[in-house]
Amino acid sequence: xxxxxxxxxxxxxxxxxxxxxxxxxxxxxxxxxxxxxxxxxxxxxxxxxxxxxxxxxxxxxxxxxxxxxxxxxxxxxxxxxxxxxxxxxxxxxxxxxxxxxxxxxxxxxxxxxxxxxxxxxxxxxxxxxxxxxxxxxxxxxxxxxxxxxxxxxxxxxxxxxxxxxxxxxxxxxxxxxxxxxxxxxxxxxxxxxxxxxxxxxxxxxxxxxxxxxxxxxxxxxxxxxxxxxxxxxxxxxxxxxxxxxxxxxxxxxxxxxxxxxxxxxxxxxxxxxxxxxxxxxxxxxxxxxxxxxxxx
Amino acid sequence: xxxxxxxxxxxxxxxxxxxxxxxxxxxxxxxxxxxxxxxxxxxxxxxxxxxxxxxxxxxxxxxxxxxxxxxxxxxxxxxxxxxxxxxxxxxxxxxxxxxxxxxxxxxxxxxxxxxxxxxxxxxxxxxxxxxxxxxxxxxxxxxxxxxxxxxxxxxxxxxxxxxxxxxxxxxxxxxxxxxxxxxxxxxxxxxxxxxxxxxxxxxxxxxxxxxxxxxxxxxxxxxxxxxxxxxxxxxxxxxxxxxxxxxxxxxxxxxxxxxxxxxxxxxxxxxxxxxxxxxxxxxxxxxxxxxxxxxxxxxxxxxxxxxxxxxxxxxx
Numbered sequence: 001x002x003x004x005x006x007x008x009x010x011x012x013x014x015x016x017x018x019x020x021x022x023x024x025x026x027x028x029x030x031x032x033x034x035x036x037x038x039x040x041x042x043x044x045x046x047x048x049x050x051x052x053x054x055x056x057x058x059x060x061x062x063x064x065x066x067x068x069x070x071x072x073x074x075x076x077x078x079x080x081x082x083x084x085x086x087x088x089x090x091x092x093x094x095x096x097x098x099x100x101x102x103x104x105x106x107x108x109x110x111x112x113x114x115x116x117x118x119x120x121x122x123x124x125x126x127x128x129x130x131x132x133x134x135x136x137x138x139x140x141x142x143x144x145x146x147x148x149x150x151x152x153x154x155x156x157x158x159x160x161x162x163x164x165x166x167x168x169x170x171x172x173x174x175x176x177x178x179x180x181x182x183x184x185x186x187x188x189x190x191x192x193x194x195x196x197x198x199x200x201x202x203x204x205x206x207x208x209x210x211x212x213x214x215x216x217x218x219x220x221x222x223x224x225x226x227x228x229x230x231x232x233x234x235x236x237x238x239x240x241x242x243x244x245x246x247x248x249x250x251x252x253x254x255x256x257x258x259x260x261x262x263x264x265x266x267x268x269x270x271x272x273x274x275x276x277x278x279x280x281x282x283x284x285x286x287x288x289x290x291x292x293x294x295x296x
Numbered sequence: 297x298x299x300x301x302x303x304x305x306x307x308x309x310x311x312x313x314x315x316x317x318x319x320x321x322x323x324x325x326x327x328x329x330x331x332x333x334x335x336x337x338x339x340x341x342x343x344x345x346x347x348x349x350x351x352x353x354x355x356x357x358x359x360x361x362x363x364x365x366x367x368x369x370x371x372x373x374x375x376x377x378x379x380x381x382x383x384x385x386x387x388x389x390x391x392x393x394x395x396x397x398x399x400x401x402x403x404x405x406x407x408x409x410x411x412x413x414x415x416x417x418x419x420x421x422x423x424x425x426x427x428x429x430x431x432x433x434x435x436x437x438x439x440x441x442x443x444x445x446x447x448x449x450x451x452x453x454x455x456x457x458x459x460x461x462x463x464x465x466x467x468x469x470x471x472x473x474x475x476x477x478x479x480x481x482x483x484x485x486x487x488x489x490x491x492x493x494x495x496x497x498x499x500x501x502x503x504x505x506x507x508x509x510x511x512x513x514x515x516x517x518x519x520x521x522x523x524x525x526x527x528x529x530x531x532x533x534x535x536x537x538x539x540x541x542x543x544x545x546x547x548x549x550x551x552x553x554x555x556x557x558x559x560x561x562x563x564x565x566x567x568x569x570x571x572x573x574x575x576x577x578x579x580x581x582x583x584x585x586x587x588x589x590x591x592x593x594x595x596x597x598x599x600x601x602x603x604x605x606x607x608x609x610x611x612x
Contacts, residue, residue, distance in 0.1 A: 188502055206501050207534045243505065246531055246584040273523045280587050 004008075017145045017172040019155045021167055025183065026190040026202040026240065028156065029060035031180060032118055035154045037066040039116035040076060045107045047078045049085040049119025063239040063269065071181065075110065079118070079150070089124035093136045099232075100144060104151050110141050114150035123161045129165055138173050184216060191216060197224040197231050202240035205248040219264065232263050239269030239294060249281040256289035266290040298323040309426045311419075312434040312463045313454035315447075322436055322539040323351055326400055329434055333398030334361055339390055341365040363390070363400075365399060368407040368414075371441065375596035376417030377425075377481060380600055381589045384425035388574070396430040403437045403446060409482065412441065416449030417481045420472040423453060425572040434458060449479070476568040481598040484607055487556065488548035497544075498537045504546055505530055508557070515552050517612045525610040529557055531584030532606045535570070536561040541603075554593065554611040562603040570597060 022028035032048075036057065039046040048057065061068055071077035079090075088099050100117070107115040125134045137268075138155070145151055157170045171177055184191040189203035191213075197220060205213055217234075224230040236252075256265035265288060270278070275293050283291055330352060333340040342352060343365040356362060366382045368374045390397050407414050419435065426433065437450045440542040452470045458464040492511070496504050505526050512522040529546070536544035536559050544561040571585025589595045592608045599605070 204502055204505075206505075206530065207538060208499050208501060243502075243526075243530075245527070245534060246587055247534070250583060272520070276520075276524070277527060280590075281583065 016149065016152045017142060017155075017174065018153075018176040018178050019157060019170055020178045021157050021159070021171065023185045024187040024190055024203070025056075027180070027185060028158065030190070030192070030202065031058055031065055031156070031178060032057050032154070033060040033066065034118065034180075035118050036068075036077065037061060037064060039114075039152075040066070040068070040071050041214060042114065043112070044114035044116050044150075045076055045078070045112035046071070046116045046118075047080060047103055049080045049088070049117070049121060050082055051085050051120035052082050053120055054079045060240065065239075069153065076112070085120060086124060089121060090128050093140050095135070095181070096137060097140050097144060100141070100151075104144075104148050107151070114152070116152045116154070118154040118156075122155060122157050126161050131162075131169070134166075134170070135173070138170070142173070184212060186212070189213070194237050195235070195279065196227075196229075197233070198235040198237065200237040200240065204243040205241065206243065206245045208246070210248050210251060214251050214255065217252075217265075221255075221259065224263070225260070233265060233266045233290075234259075235266045235268060237268050238271070238274060241271065241274055244274050244277050246277065246281060249277045249283070252278070253282050253286045253289060256286045259288045261288070264288045264290055266292070268292045269294045302367045307574065308465070309423070309429060310355045310432045310456065311423060311426075311454050312432075312456040312458050313450045313466070314434055314436045314458035315439045315450075316436055318550065319347070319440050322348065322402070325467075326402075326434075326436060327352070327355055329385055329398065329400055330362070332354060333432070337361075337397075338396055338398050339363060339388065339394050340400070341387070342399070343367055345402055345404050348402055365401065367561065368404070368418075374409075374414055375481075375594050376414050376419075377421040377572060378589075378594040378596055379418055380421030380425045381595070383422070383570060384429070384572070384574075385590070387426060387429055387431055391429050391431065395450065399433040401432055401433070403435070403450075405442055408441075408443050408446065411482075411559050412443030412445035413449065415446050415481050416453065416475065416479050418530065419449060419453035419573055421477045421569055423472045426568050427573060440445065445479075449475070452478075473568060480568065481596065483598050483600060483605070484596055487549055490558070492546075492548040493549045494546050495543060496533065496537070496546065497542055498534075501530060501533055501537070504533050508548065509535075511548065511550055512555065515550060515555070515612075517555075524591045528588035528595075528608060528610065529559075531588045532537055532557075532559050532595075532608065535585060536563070536604070536606070539563050552612070554609055557608045557610075558605060559602060559608075560605045565597070565599055568597075568599070569597070573609050 020031045022031065036046050036048065044246040052144055068077055088096060121137065122134065125137050141153055145153060154256065157167050159167060182190055182192050183199060186209050189201060189205055189209050192200050199220060213214055221234055259265060267290065270291055270293050275291060278291055283289055303493060313566060314325050316325060329353045330340050341360050341363045342349065344352065366386060368379055386395055437446055441447055451468045452475050454466055455469040457466045492507065494504060494507065508529050509522055509526045512525055533544065533546060541562040544559055547558045549556040571589045575583040575586050592610045596607045
C-alpha cells in the first residue's frame with residue numbers, strides 16, 4: 001500500500017475506500033452528509049451504520065437541503081440501528097466481513113448499481129479490540145472492496161478516539177484521504193467557502209470565537225470590494241449555525257450597518273433560534289442586513 | 297453635512313417622594329395626583345396597598361386610563377431590581393403608545409424584609425431603569441416606618457420631595473451608583489444544595505449551554521423557551537468570565553415549575569445594576585444582561601466579599 005492521495009470532497013465519485021480525519025464534529029457531519037448525498041445522487045444504495053449518530057447526520061442532510069425521505073422509503077438509504085452496529089462490531093473480523101458481503105449481495109440483488117458504506121466503525125472497533133482490530137478490519141475491507149469495485153467505504157478516524165500515531169497509521173493504509181478545506185475550524189465553529197463572497201458557518205458563535213468571525217467577515221467584504229466581478233451581496237449561509245450569543249448577533253448587525261451602501265450582508269437558512277437573537281439585537285432595523293429564515 | 301435630531305424631546309423621569317402621617321393624609325396628597333394625570337388625558341398607573349387601591353377606585357370608578365402596575369412579589373423578600381425591570385417594561389410599552397404616564401406607588405411594610413433595604417434597592421433601580429422614559433413617578437412613604445432605612449433610602453433616591461405646594465428639589469438626593477455603593481443590593485435567601493455545579497471559563501461556555509439545555513428539555517420546557525433560557529444563562533455566564541477573574545461557578549436548582557441558576561465570579565461590578573437601562577442600538581456591550589432580564593422571571597445581582605453573584609429564575 002502506498003502513500004495516501006488526498007482528494008477534495010468534490011471527487012467523491014472517484015473513491016472506493018477512503019478515510020477522513022475530521023477536524024471537528026461539524027466537519028464530520030459535513031463529510032458524512034456529502035458522502036451520503038453523493039451516493040444517493042449517483043443512484044447507489046447507501047448504508048449507514050449508526051451509533052447514536054443518525055440524527056446528527058440527518059440534521060446536516062436537511063440543512064444541506066438533501067431530501068432523504070424518498071430514499072428512506074424505497075430502501076435506497078438504510079440506517080443500521082445502534083444496537084445492530086455495536087453487535088456487528090463486537091463480532092470477529094470474519095463475521096464483519098460476512099455482514100459487508102451480505103450488504104454487497106443484497107445491493108446487487110435489489111438491482112442498485114453500487115453500494116456506499118459509512119458509519120461509526122472506527123470508535124466501535126477500537127472499543128472492542130483496540131488498534132489491532134482496527135487494522136485487521138482495514139485489511140479485510142481493502143481485500144473485499146478490491147473484488148467488488150462498485151462498493152465504496154468511507155472510514156473515519158477522529159482524534160478523540162485515536163492518538164496521532166494511530167491516525168498516521170490509518171492515513172497510510174488508505175490510498176485516499178478525503179479533505180475538505182475550511183477557512184476556520186476551532187471545533188466549536190467551522191467556516192467553509194461556499195462561493196465567491198459566500199461562506200458557510202457550522203456550529204456555535206460565542207465569546208470564545210466572536211473576534212475571529214468578525215475578522216473573517218471583514219476580510220470577505222474587503223476582497224469583494226476589491227474585485228469588480230464579485231457580487232455586491234456578502235452571503236453567510238447559517239443553515240448549520242446552532243447558536244449565536246448576543247454580542248455575536250450585535251456584531252453581525254453592526255457589520256451590515258458599516259457596509260458601504262453598495263453592499264448588503266445576506267444571512268441565509270437562518271434557524272429560528274438564531275432569528276430570535278438577531279431580532280432582539282436590532283436586525284429588523286438594519287437596512288443593509290437581509291435575514292432569510294429557514295423553512296421549518 | 298447637516299445633522300438633524302428628528303426626535304421630539306419628551307420630558308424624562310420625574311421621581312418624587314411624598315411622606316404621610318396617616319392613611320387620611322396619604323389620600324389627601326395622592327388623589328389630586330391621580331386627578332391631575334387623568335385631567336391631562338394621561339394614563340395613570342398605580343401600585344398601592346389593597347386598602348389604598350380600593351379608595352382610589354371608590355373615588356374615580358373603573359376608568360380605562362387607570363391601570364395597575366406590577367406589585368412586589370416573591371417569598372424571598374423580593375428583588376427590587378427585578379421589580380424595577382418589570383415595571384420599566386410595562387411603562388415603556390405604555391409610553392410608546394400613549395406618551396407621558398403618571399405613576400403613583402406606595403410603601404408596603406410586608407415587603408420590608410429584615411431591614412427595609414428592599415425599598416432602597418427598588419428606588420435606586422427605578423432611577424436607572426426608567427431614566428429615559430417620560431414618567432412622572434411619585435412614591436409615598438410613612439413618616440414613621442418600622443425600619444428607618446425606608447425613610448433614609450427614600451431621601452437619598454428621590455431628586456424631588458412632595459410639599460403642600462408641589463414637588464421641590466431634594467438636597468439629600470444621591471445618584472444610584474452612590475446609593476448602591478453605601479447599601480448594596482441584598483443577598484436573597486439561601487437555597488439548599490444545588491442539583492448541578494460546574495466551574496467554567498470562557499472556553500467552556502458551550503459546555504454550560506449544553507448542560508443547561510439538556511436539563512431544561514428533560515424537565516419539560518418547550519424547545520423555544522429552553523433556547524431562550526439558555527441564551528439568558530449564556531449572557532450572564534459570559535459576563536462572569538469576561539469581566540471577572542476568568543473562572544466562574546454555575547449552580548443549578550432543577551424544578552419543573554422553574555429552574556434557578558446562580559452564577560458567581562470573583563470580580564467586582566463596574567455597573568452595580570447591569571442590564572437595567574435599555575441599551576442604545578450603537579452599543580455592543582450591556583445588551584446581554586438586558587436581554588437576560590427580559591427572558592427570566594427574575595434576575596438579581598448582588599455583591600459580597602467573595603465577588604459578584606447573579607441569581608436567575610426562569611419558569612417554563
